[in-house]
Amino acid sequence: MTQEAWPVDPAYEPDDGRGTLTHGDADWSGLTVVVIGLGVSGFAAADALLERGARVTVVSRDRTPMMEDRARILDVLGAQVFFGDDVPDAPPPGTRLVVTSPGVPPTNPFLVAAAAAGIPVWGEVELAWRMRPREGAAPWLTVTGTNGKTTAVTMLESMLRAGGLRATAAGNVGLPILEAVLHPEPYDVLAVELSTFQLHWSRSISPYASCLLNVAPDHLDWHGSYDEYRHQKGRVFDRSQLAAVYNAQDLTTEQLLLDAEVVEGCRAIGFTLGVPSVSMLGVVDGVLADRAFIDDRRTTAAELAHVDDLRGPDGADPAPHYVADALAAAALARAYGVAPVAVRDGLRDYQPQPHRVHTVATVDGVRYVDDSKATNPGAAQASLTAFDDVVWIAGGLLKGADVDDLVRAAASRLRAVVLLGRDRAQLADAVRRHAPDVPVIDIASTETGAMDDAVRAARDLARPGDVVLLAPAAASLDMYDSYGARGDRFAQAVRELPSAGR
Template structure:
C-alpha cells in the first residue's frame, strides 16, 4: 500500500487499488468481504483451511476470475502473507489463530466483516443500524424487528449473524431504509467504529467459555454494541449485567437508556400491564400514562422469553420512529423460524416441543420455565458451560430427564447434585438420529398425561449433527414416526 493511502479514509466511493487485504475464512461473510473488496480494487487473498463443498469451490473460481487469490485447504491459514495492509476475519476466529496472532505482531489492523461493512456504508444515504446482541433470543428478536419495520412500509432486511451478510446489504445499489442487525460476541470482538442508531443486549449468561478467558471478557464484547449509540440503549431490567453495560458505554450525547421488563414499566421503559405490552418510553405522556403496543395473546408464544424478545424488538422499532400501530401489526403477523419452542405434536395428552435452538443453559432455562411438568431431552457439546444454576432453578418442573450427546455427563452431574429425586436416563449412542430416536422412545415411556416432552438441549449440536436444525428435524421425525 502506498504511504499516501490511509485505510481510515477509504470507503465505498474510493479506489482501494494498492491495498493488500487478507480475508480469513471463506464462509458466507468471508466470501462477501472478499468479493466486495475485490470489486473496490483491493488486492485480495482469501484463506481457509477447509476446501469446502462444491458451491464454495465455485465461488473460489469466480473470485479467481475477478482477480482474487483464493487458497483453500489444509495449511492455507498457517502463515500470513507478506505486505498485508489489513486482515478481515470471519466471526469465530480466535485471537490466538496463527493469522490473527501474526497480524497483531506486525501491527496490521484486524477488522471483522461488521467493521468492514460499517466503513463501506454510503456516506450520502447510509441506512441506520438497529443492532441486537445477547446470549439468547437474537435471531428471533431481529426477525421480529425486521417484520415490524417492513410492516411500517420501510425497506428493511435482517442482516449479520442471520440472513444477508452486512457487507452485501450496505453495498446494495438500491439502498435500504434501515437494517436490523444481529451481532454475535465474536462479530463484536472485531468491531470498533460502529455507531448504531439503537442497540440492545437481550441478556448475558454463560456461553462460549471455551473461546473466552472469562465471563467478564464475554460480557465486554457484548457491551461493545452500545458504543457510539445515537438514540437508545435498550437493556433487560431483569438482567442487571445489561444495565451495567449501558452505564459503561460511551454513547452519543442525548442517547437514552430504555429498559424492557415483564412487569409494569417505569417511565422510560416498555413492559407488560395486564397481559398487554405497553410503551412508557417513546410517548409524550410517559410520566402519567402508557401506550398499548399489542396483547400477549397476539404473539405466537406467551413464553416469558418470547415476550421479552417482542418488547426488545418493539423498543428498537420505536427508537427508530415506528408507529404503535406498525409495532402491533408487525408483532401479530410475525412467525418464528422452526426449532424455536415449536410444537411438533400433541397426542395422548402429551405435548412434544422442539426448541433445538436452545444451545446453551440460559436458553434451555428460558424454555423450561414455559412448561410444567416436563420430560426434558438435553445434551450435546456444552462448550465449557455449567448446568448447576439451571437445574437448581427448574428442578421442581422436571418429571424426568433424557440425556444424549458428548457432554451429557456434565448435565447428569448437575442433576445428581441439585435434583436427585428426578429420574435420569442417559442414551449412550453416538449416532445423532439414532440417539434422538431412542430419546424420544424413552421420553414417551416416562411422560404422563398433561406433560410436555421438551427438546431444549442446552448444548451445541456438532458432536452428533450438522447443526441445531438437523437435530430438531431428527427429533420431529422421530416424534411423528412413533405417533
C-alpha cells in the same frame, strides 16, 4: 460516559498512506488484504474488496465443494486462494489489512501473527460498516444477547416493514451484512443481529439504536472467560446515537450500558415483563405498553399490542422470554419512529423462527416441543420455565458452561431427563446433585439416530399433560451439522411415534 466525536481507532486503520477507509466511496484500490474463511461472509468480503480494486488473498483451512466453487469465482475475479496445508502461517509481506470470518478466535496463529506485525484485523461487520455510502447510508438498529437475538431482530424487521419501511434482517441472521449494505436497491434501515464474535472484531460501528437482551455464560471456550464474553456483549452499546435498550430484569445489561460510551444525548431505554417505569416498555394487564417514546410518559403509556398477539399457530401462551424479545424489538422500532399500530401489526404478521419452542405434535396427551436453538444453559432455563411438568431431552457440547444453576432452577419441573451427546455426563452429575429423585436415561450412542431412542424413552416416561422438551443447553456439532438438523431429527422421531396407546 459519553462523547460527542468518534475518531476512528488508528490501530484499526490500514497503513496505506492514503488516509482512512471509513466509507464505501473511499479509495480502496490497491489495498493488499487477506480474507480468512470462504464461508458466506468471507466470500462476500472478498468479492466486495475485489470490486473496489483491492488486492485480495483468501485463506481457508476448511475445504468443501461449495468453497471450491467460490474459490473458482474469486480466482476469475483476481484473487489468490489457499486451502488447507497451503495456507501460510502468517500474512504475506505487504499485507495492510486482515478481514476475518466471525468464528475465528483471536488465538488463531494467523491472527496472532497479524497482531504481532501491527496489521489491523476487521470482522466482516466492521468492513460492512466502513463500506456504507458516504451520504444516505441506512441506519443500523443492532441487537445482541446470549439468547433471543434472532427472534428479536426478525420481530424488529417485521415491525419496520409493517411501518412501510424497506428493511431487512442482516448480520448474524438473514442477509450477509455486506450484501445488505451494498444492495443495489438501498434499504431504509437495517435490523442487525450481532454475535460476540462479530462484536470482538468491530471498532467503529455507530448504531442509530442498540439493544442487549440478556447475558449468561456462553462460548467461554472461544472468549476464554465469562468476563471477556460479557465485555464483548456490552460493546453493542458503544457509539449508540439515539437509544440504548437494556433488560431491566437483567442487572448485567444495565451495568454494561452504564459502562458504555454512547453519543451525547443517547437515551437509556429499559424493557421489563412487569409494569414499566418512565423510559421503559413493559406489560400492563396483558398489554405491551410504551412509557418511553410518548410525550406524556410520566403519567400515561401507549398501547402497542396485546400479549395474545404473540400466540403461536398452536394457540399456546407465549413463553415469557418470547414476550421479552417482543418488547425489546418494539423499543428499537419505536426509537426509529415506528407507530404503535405498526408494532402491533408486525407482531401479528410475524412468523416464529424454526426450532424455537415450536410444538411438533401432541401424542396421547403429551406435547412435544422443539427448542433445539436452546444451545446454552440460559436458553434452556428460559425454555424450561415456560412449562410445569417436563420430560427434558438435553445434552451435546457445553462449550465450557456450568449447568448446576440450570438444573437447580428447573428441578421442581422435571418429570424425567433423557440425556445424549458428548457432555451428557456433566448434566447427569448436576441432576444427581440437585434433583436426585428424577429418573435419568442415558443414551450412549453418538450417532444421529440416538435422537430416535431419546424420543422413545421420553414417550415412555411422560404422562398426559406433560411436555417432552428438546432444550439441549448445548451445541449440536458433536452429533449434527447444526441445531436445525438436530431439531429436524427430533421432529421426525416424534412424527414416527404411534398416534395412540402405549
